[in-house]
Amino acid sequence: MNKGAALPGGFLDEAGLNRQHVFALDSLPAAVLAALDIQPGERQLILIGHGGRRLWERLQASGMTGDDPIDDYSTRTVRHWFARELPEHRFRILFPGTRPIGLQALGALAGWHQPSPLMIGVDAEWGSWYAYRAVVVADTDFAPSPRHAGHSPCPTCPDAPCIRACPAGALQGGRFDLEACSRYRLRPDSPCAEGCLARQACPAGSEHRYDDAQIRHSYARSLAVIRQYYATENRTPERR
């Protein structure tokens, strides 16, 4: 019934899930499709992201719930959106979920992901202040989105302040050194425990920089993953 219509994204925009891209499943590379376990009748993949501060503002207003409040909010919001605006459609939320999905690879197909020394996608509009919040497959028939004509600010960035700002030298040498970054973040009183100095030095999209509380929240989560990794592996990062 929505054949060729534009995705009705206003509800998602208002909720802070303000980046959306519709792919026809038959336009996706076989390697991407293989990871999705497509079911009969499913026709489209809807990639949903957030850019800037609104997601966090709306999340605060609706209440932080669950083990991962951002994932929890994103899932609730997508379910609510389908119930309200697309009740006749079947959908499955693949991310957040347990299935490994290469989000930056999907972002590259949508034109959202531009590589950067930080390894986080950085584009000229949002800088690094965006992320992927949901991947949905559905039996919808919306007009596929044109590839976003974004571009990377990095090639024209004078002096790459991100590289100079990293106290661990993790961005030098043209390859992100996750080990060096992790080791530095795990130090007692590390200035990178709850935020990335390199990311904050990047001038691109700085007007969209997250609220301090959101930065602390997200970095505390990634630090916990890093700590768990070293604990599980019984490794001592300080000595490596």
Ligand code: B12
């Ligand atoms: C595992 C993971 C991590 C791990 C390690 C990353 C790694 N590659 O080993 C840890 C826990 C350290 C991590 C941390 C962060 N991550 Co992370 N991470 C992921 C995750 C779940 C899987 C990446 C992966 O390994 N894919 C498998 C490989 C085979 O896929 P790939 O597409 O071929 O590889 C790409 C990525 O691996 C990436 N990459 C490679 N090395 C590194 C290293 C780092 C630090 C990062 C961020 C990316 C990255 O570049 C590859 C080419 O595009 C993705 C979400 C996803 N499902 O894709 C998020 C993701 C890459 N992370 C993201 C973010 C934002 C972060 C953090 C900034 C979160 C935070 N606020 O703390 C930090 C930054 C790093 C830091 N300084 O701590 C975002 C990036 C958004 C964007 N704009 O591009 C993603 C896409 C999640 C999301 N929902 O949007 N992350």
Ligand code: SF4
């Ligand atoms: S500081 Fe410059 S080189 Fe580094 S991520 Fe930002 S735009 Fe790219």
Ligand code: SF4
């Ligand atoms: S978190 Fe710290 S050590 Fe890691 S890349 Fe950012 S500035 Fe460098």
